[in-house]
Amino acid sequence: MSTPNPAAVIEITGLTKTYGPTVTAVRDLDLRIDPGEVYGFLGRNGAGKTTTMRMLVGLIRPTAGTGTLLGRPLGDPAALARVGSLIESPAFHPHLSGLDNLRLLARYLGIPDASVDTVLRQVDLAETAVHRRFRTYSLGMKQRLGVAAALLGDPDLLILDEPTNGLDPAGMAAMRDLLRSLAADGRSVLLSSHLLGEVEQVCDRIGILHEGRMVVEGTLPQIQAKLGGAASTVTVRARPVEAALACLRSLPDLGAVRVGGDRIEIDVDPGRAAEINRALVLADVAVDGLATARRSLEDAFLGLTEMPTDDDAERPSPMTLVEV
Numbered sequence: 250m251s252t253p254n255p256a257a258v259i260e261i262t263g264l265t266k267t268y269g270p271t272v273t274a275v276r277d278l279d280l281r282i283d284p285g286e287v288y289g290f291l292g293r294n295g296a297g298k299t300t301t302m303r304m305l306v307g308l309i310r311p312t313a314g315t316g317t318l319l320g321r322p323l324g325d326p327a328a329l330a331r332v333g334s335l336i337e338s339p340a341f342h343p344h345l346s347g348l349d350n351l352r353l354l355a356r357y358l359g360i361p362d363a364s365v366d367t368v369l370r371q372v373d374l375a376e377t378a379v380h381r382r383f384r385t386y387s388l389g390m391k392q393r394l395g396v397a398a399a400l401l402g403d404p405d406l407l408i409l410d411e412p413t414n415g416l417d418p419a420g421m422a423a424m425r426d427l428l429r430s431l432a433a434d435g436r437s438v439l440l441s442s443h444l445l446g447e448v449e450q451v452c453d454r455i456g457i458l459h460e461g462r463m464v465v466e467g468t469l470p471q472i473q474a475k476l477g478g479a480a481s482t483v484t485v486r487a488r489p490v491e492a493a494l495a496c497l498r499s500l501p502d503l504g505a506v507r508v509g510g511d512r513i514e515i516d517v518d519p520g521r522a523a524e525i526n527r528a529l530v531l532a533d534v535a536v537d538g539l540a541t542a543r544r545s546l547e548d549a550f551l552g553l554t555e556m557p558t559d560d561d562a563e564r565p566s567p568m569t570l571v572e573v
């Protein structure tokens with residue numbers, strides 16, 4: 250049995266949420282987050298990210314599961330007071346300015362007005378925007394104000410559901426910098442996203458959720474390794490295919506080989522492309538094309554969660570794994 254570590258910011262086991270007899274939104278989830286760690290939940294819509302976060306901050310009650318948040322039992326008010334969260338759209342007064350909304354919230358929480366200026370600077374909400382009515386805000390501005398509100402109590406743990414939603418690329422970069430600087434101060438961040446590129450750039454560890462389950466978890470290199478397969482491929486268009494495969498069989502240390510029409514895709518370092526080309530030509534195989542690609546984590550993630558991609562329609566004939 251593992252010993253619980255008192256230093257863990259979040260440590261939960263078997264977290265489950267069911268709705269009625271048929272919907273299991275989160276299934277038997279184990280999660281541990283350490284101080285100063287930025288942890289990202291990655292998953293397509295409906296994977297269970299928001300439900301998990303709502304359980305952690307006490308908005309909904311877990312069906313099953315035990316654990317601690319900041320060293321206290323899940324749902325403990327003293328621990329929740331040290332958590333800042335942005336889950337779904339925060340409720341701000343539409344007719345008040347961003348500044349007045351935060352001042353109101355600060356007073357409600359018993360926090361000095363000076364903290365409002367600090368958090369507004371942290372999220373980089375423009376001076377002009379601060380004085381505008383909330384209802385005129387763009388999605389990105391609303392998002393920044395939501396993060397500012399989450400930061401108000403100087404929390405030890407931030408739980409942010411899709412924090413970059415609605416931000417332009419510059420806003421996304423600023424948000425990443427902010428989250429990293431918060432982590433550098435020893436705070437922990439749990440965020441969710443359906444964009445791999447986002448979590449990849451900011452998170453120390455990533456957990457991929459799919460249909461309520463954690464399917465893979467780890468650092469980026471660990472996830473790459475766990476998802477298996479070569480990280481890169483060499484693809485050749487070659488005729489005749491049978492002769493090409495016979496030739497490939499004579500080459501050492503190739504990974505999996507897949508064939509679709511006249512396309513042969515080989516899991517191998519792209520640095521061996523020239524060697525493969527030379528071998529095929531020497532074997533009297535006509536090489537009509539040769540391309541190299543590094544398999545991104547995005548591809549692996551999409552494959553894992555069977556998410557359709559925009560370029561699915563353009564994909565040529567399906568590839569079949571062959572023995573070489």
Ligand SMILES: Nc1ncnc2c1ncn2[C@@H]1O[C@H](COP(=O)(O)OP(=O)(O)OP(=O)(O)O)[C@@H](O)[C@H]1O
Pocket residue numbers: 268272273274275292293294295296297298299300301443
């Ligand atoms: N109150 C509810 N009643 C019934 N089913 C629910 C409820 N809340 C969530 N679900 C279901 O639970 C599953 C997980 O939803 P959840 O919102 O946690 O996913 P998500 O990963 O956050 O996705 P999204 O990015 O779309 O918010 C979905 O199938 C959803 O339809």
